[in-house]
Amino acid sequence: MDAKVTWKGNLVFEAVADSEKPILLDTKRPERLGPGPMELIAMGMAGCTAMDVISILEKKKQNITRFEVKIRADRAAEHPMVFTQAELVYEVTGHNVDEAAVRRAIELSVQKYCPAHAMMRQVFPIRQRYVIYEDQGDGSQQVVAEGEYVLES
Numbered sequence: 001m002d003a004k005v006t007w008k009g010n011l012v013f014e015a016v017a018d019s020e021k022p023i024l025l026d027t028k029r030p031e032r033l034g035p036g037p038m039e040l041i042a043m044g045m046a047g048c049t050a051m052d053v054i055s056i057l058e059k060k061k062q063n064i065t066r067f068e069v070k071i072r073a074d075r076a077a078e079h080p081m082v083f084t085q086a087e088l089v090y091e092v093t094g095h096n097v098d099e100a101a102v103r104r105a106i107e108l109s110v111q112k113y114c115p116a117h118a119m120m121r122q123v124f125p126i127r128q129r130y131v132i133y134e135d136q137g138d139g140s141q142q143v144v145a146e147g148e149y150v151l152e153s
Contacts, residue, residue, distance in 0.1 A: 038075070038083070041120075046071040046088060048116035052109035053090060053102075060101045065135045066093035086126045093133040099145040102130050106149040121151070 003017035011027040012034070024034030035043065050069040057064055073086040092102055106128055110117050120126060128149040133141035 038073075038081075041083070042071050042073045042086070045086070045114075045116040045120055048114045049088060049106075049109045050090075052113045053105040056105035056108055057092070057097075057101060060098070060105070062092075062094060062097050062101050064092060064094040064097065066133075066141075067091070083120070083124050085124050086120070088126060088128050090128070090130040091133070092130065093135050093141050095135055097132050097134075097144075099132055099147070102132055102145075103147070103149055106130060110149070110151055126151075 001018055003015065005013040005015045005025060008014055008024070011029070013025045014022050015025050016022045023040075025037060025040070026032045026034045027036055046069045050067070053069070054064065054067050057067075068091045070089045070091065071086060072089075073083045075081045076084050090102065090106060110121075110126075110128060117126065128151070130145075130147055130149065131143060132145040134144045135141055
């Protein structure tokens with residue numbers, strides 16, 4: 001993979017990788033034009049595992065109507081302010097979603113398929129939780145299962 005960032009002024013950079021789809025990087029300021037580099041790392045990890053999990057759930061013929069992966073990454077107080085731990089929460093909404101299928105999809109993602117997770121777990125602990133909702137069909141949802149996937153060492 002190749003990537004580059006090009007300075008656009010202030011602390012704004014345009015980032016482009018092999019996909020040739022540019023994004024703007026910025027830092028904390030009122031007129032912010034894009035996410036910061038550490039935000040991209042967190043979003044990349046959540047996106048990597050999300051793509052795996054939804055793909056696996058679709059192959060398992062799960063009836064998913066909404067899917068989100070949220071990440072909470074804590075950072076060190078002192079520079080270089082690295083991530084010290086993270087929690088991924090997989091929120092799966094659908095009809096009669098099988099909890100075992102969700103757990104297996106998470107397991108396959110974090111143990112086999114997601115390179116971002118595999119790399120980051122070498123540096124800091126990552127917790128995986130899931131919540132499964134039954135789609136009520138009227139815009140509402142009801143929790144039917146929740147749990148934690150613990151990566152075996």
